[in-house]
Amino acid sequence: MTQENLQERMRSLDISPSVTRLRIYEYMDERRDHPTVDQIYKALAPELPTLSKTTVYNVLSLFVEKGLVDAINTDVNEKRYETSRDDHAHFTCKVCGKIYDIPPIQTSYTEGSLQGFQVLKQQVNLCGICPTCLENKKE
Amino acid sequence: MTQENLQERMRSLDISPSVTRLRIYEYMDERRDHPTVDQIYKALAPELPTLSKTTVYNVLSLFVEKGLVDAINTDVNEKRYETSRDDHAHFTCKVCGKIYDIPPIQTSYTEGSLQGFQVLKQQVNLCGICPTCLENKKE
DNA sequence: GTCCTTGCAAAGCGTTTGCACAGAA
DNA sequence: TTCTGTGCAAACGCTTTGCAAGGAC
Numbered sequence: 104m105t106q107e108n109l110q111e112r113m114r115s116l117d118i119s120p121s122v123t124r125l126r127i128y129e130y131m132d133e134r135r136d137h138p139t140v141d142q143i144y145k146a147l148a149p150e151l152p153t154l155s156k157t158t159v160y161n162v163l164s165l166f167v168e169k170g171l172v173d174a175i176n177t178d179v180n181e182k183r184y185e186t187s188r189d190d191h192a193h194f195t196c197k198v199c200g201k202i203y204d205i206p207p208i209q210t211s212y213t214e215g216s217l218q219g220f221q222v223l224k225q226q227v228n229l230c231g232i233c234p235t236c237l238e239n240k241k242e
Numbered sequence: 243m244t245q246e247n248l249q250e251r252m253r254s255l256d257i258s259p260s261v262t263r264l265r266i267y268e269y270m271d272e273r274r275d276h277p278t279v280d281q282i283y284k285a286l287a288p289e290l291p292t293l294s295k296t297t298v299y300n301v302l303s304l305f306v307e308k309g310l311v312d313a314i315n316t317d318v319n320e321k322r323y324e325t326s327r328d329d330h331a332h333f334t335c336k337v338c339g340k341i342y343d344i345p346p347i348q349t350s351y352t353e354g355s356l357q358g359f360q361v362l363k364q365q366v367n368l369c370g371i372c373p374t375c376l377e378n379k380k381e
Numbered sequence: 382g383t384c385c386t387t388g389c390a391a392a393g394c395g396t397t398t399g400c401a402c403a404g405a406a
Numbered sequence: 407t408t409c410t411g412t413g414c415a416a417a418c419g420c421t422t423t424g425c426a427a428g429g430a431c
Contacts, residue, residue: 119405121411140395153409154412162398176315176367180421181395194359205356208347217344219373220333228365230314234358258430260386279420299421300384319396320420354404385430390423397418405410 105130110115116169123151128171128186130241135162137175137193137202178230192227198236205229243271255308262290266301267310276314276332276341278331316341317369320331331366337375343369 104135109128110120118124121221126147129140138146144159163184166172175183177195183202194203208227243251248267249259257263263287270277276283282299300324305311314322316334322341329346347366371379 113371119410153413154394158412159399161413174317176314178315178318180319191361194356194361197362203359205359214411216424217333217368219376220342220344221376222333222368222370223336226365226367226369228367229359229361229363230365231254231354231362234346237358237360258385262387292388295420296389296422298389300388384429385428387426389426391408393420393422394425395418395420397416399414399416401412401414402411403410406408 113171116171118169118171123154123158124162124165126151127159127167129185131172132186135185137182137185139183141176141181144173144185151226173224175202175228176226177228182223192229194229196233196236197230198232198240201233222235252310255310257304257310258306262293262297263273263288263301263304266298267305269309270323271325274324274343276324278320278322280320282323312363314367315365316340316367331368333370333372335372335375336369336372337379340372342372 106125109125110207113120113128115126122192127143130143130147131141136211140156140161140163142158143163144154144156147159163174167174167184171187172184175185175193177193179195179200190207192205192207194205196202196203245264248264252259252267259358267335269282269286275277279298279302282302282350283293283295286298287293300311306313306323307335310326311323314327314332316322316332317336318334318339330351331344331346333344334340335342
């Protein structure tokens with residue numbers, strides 16, 4: 104996404120595209136590694152010298168509220184975030200802590216099984232050991 | 243499950259069945275409302291006057307480690323727990339905060355799609371508004 | 382005696398809140 | 407001026423840790 108497109112997208116979501124907000128979104132969309140608040144803060148602090156963690160919290164909660172970013176629930180206490188994109192699931196490696204994007208699964212909640220519930224969001228999280236860590240264990 | 247069966251089950255999992263541990267498990271298995279540490283503590287404090295939150299934390303982490311109890315990841319910061327049972331998914335109401343057990347969905351992760359990953363746990367969490375809260379909103 | 386369960390107190394840490402300053406409109 | 411974005415400092419709340427007392431074996 105170009106800077107112009109991103110600014111337009113933000114405006115359409117009622118988010119005024121400040122420099123800080125643009126950089127936080129760009130960073131998340133480039134890396135796609137489900138960063139924590141702390142990781143975003145540490146990564147951007149050098150180029151945005153006055154950045155504070157409070158601002159990262161503020162920006163992320165605004166993004167989540169407006170639907171630009173999703174919060175991921177994992178086994179760890181620290182929340183993780185990702186830019187909204189096509190449906191997919193997550194795999195968390197309990198050894199290295201890395202989160203992998205994996206293909207979505209077909210949901211089979213039909214009218215009958217969840218009658219009366221208004222579903223707004225769905226998350227599928229697998230937990231286990233990733234190929235890399237499995238390989239390291241062998242050696 | 244009878245007291246005797248529970249004690250046997252604990253012993254088979256290498257958990258010595260103390261009074262505190264038995265009561266915490268029984269409470270969770272009776273209620274099945276995915277309680278927080280605080281809820282368990284407050285509910286059992288009257289009958290176990292010397293109970294402390296630290297003990298609840300200790301017991302729960304032991305239970306999770308031994309596979310007697312599962313920890314649930316939800317949108318809220320506070321962790322929730324449930325006694326291990328058949329595969330199912332969760333629906334969290336963002337209005338009242340209640341967690342509902344819902345039918346499981348068929349997973350379609352075949353060899354090809356997740357090759358090399360060792361999957362130990364899977365969680366499906368839906369988020370939205372429950373029938374009761376939807377009804378209340380209308381009025 | 383040793384080992385284990387329990388629990389008080391304190392620390393740890395991610396997150397939120399209060400509030401104020403600066404820049405934009 | 408008013409509104410908005412930002413950020414320091416403090417508070418908050420869940421969880422973990424250190425450590426000691428009591429009981430089981």
